Amino acid sequence: MTKDQLLTRLLTRRRALLAGAAAVGAAGTAGLFAAFGGEDPVKPPLPAAGPPARRPLKPSAYRLQPLTGYGPPRTAPGRTPVRREPLLRMQGRGRTMVLTFDDGPDPRYTPAVLDTLAEYDVRAMFFVCGEMAVDNKDLLERMSDEGHIVGNHTWSxxxxxxxxxxxxxxxxxxxxxxxxxxxxxxxxxFRAPYGAWNRAAFQLGAELGMEPLAWTVDTLDWTTPGARTIERRVENGAAPGVVVLSHDAGGDRSQSVRALREYLPQLLDSGYHVTVPRRHYA
Known part of the structure; x- marks a missing residue:
């Protein structure tokens, strides 16, 4: 091949490439104008075989997407075990104690107990009787709002x-x-009145999804021994995992209210963490 023939072939190939590029540009421009001018746009070629591409999300969907799948999936709680005896104390690390109040709610004494707990930012457990709760639902609502646990203490x-x-x-x-x-x-x-448990109580409690909780320290405040005596019983019985039994109804509970005001800050100053237990499902 002569030099002149080679030069002619190169020029012919360059003209072909330029003509192809011009055709592609014209097609894209025609599609763009058609989109805004009301004409049918040029359809793009079909994609190659494979999984379909995800359709782009709207801006609002992008903002919501992280929230919809955030956190671990929820799992249903397991079946509550049937125990042969109630729990007497709480397991956990450190100097942790649980305060419990039975027989309420009573509008004469329960609000004062809640006020003291709120003052020191402490949560407690209230084992309520249905015949008291049905007429004082506002107090149960307050217990819920303030993070306390409400347990079942039977109806009557x-x-x-x-x-x-x-x-x-x-x-x-x-x-x-x-x-x-x-x-x-x-x-x-749930807690059996008088601490009197039997097989049926354990079985029925478990069927209703409840764990039986008794106590470690009994203040015997129902005998009205005096606020100082109640206070001393709590202080002497304080230990990690202890569950303290007091009452906010069922009689004159003014001594229990006064005692709580004294021993609660002392427990906290001694390094105890007063809180509520967690359920550990089987």
Whole structure:
């Protein structure tokens, strides 16, 4: 091939490339004008075989996307175990204690107990009786708002060991219904009146999703021994994992209210962390 022939071939190939580029540019321009001018735009070629491409999300969807899948998936709680004896103390690290109050809520004494707990930013457990709770739902709502735990203490505070299985279930279920209505959820803990447990109470409590909780330190405040005596019993019994039993109803509980005002700040100053227990599902 001569030099002149080679030069002619190169020029011919360059003209072909320029003509192809001009055609592509013209097609893109035609599609752009058609999109704004009302004409049908030029359809792009079909994609190669494979999974379909994701459609782009709207800006609002981009902002919401991180929220929709944030955190671990929720799992349903397991079945509550049937125990043969109640829990007496709480497991945990450090100097942790639990304060519990039975038989309420009573509008004469429960608000004062809640006020003291709120003053020191402490949460506690209230084992309520249905016949008291049904007329004082506002106090259960306050317990919920302030982070306290509400447990089931039966409807009328009977001796469960003398009741039939059907009566025990009725006492528990009616109280759980009232708690759910006012507190916002069904109770996860229950306590037998007088600490009198039997097999039926454990079984029915578990069927209703509740763990049985007793106590470690009994203040015996129901005997009205004096505020100083109640205070001393709590201080002497203080230890990691201890569950303290007091009352906010069922009689004159003014001594219990005064004692709480004294021993609570002393417990906190001694390094105790007063809080509520967590359920550990099986």
């Amino acid at each position: 505070h009977p001796l469960l060991t003398r009741l039939s299985r059907g009566r025990i279930r009725s006492e528990m279920e009616r109280t759980s219904d009232v708690i759910e209505e006012a507190y916002g959820e069904r109770p996860q803990w």
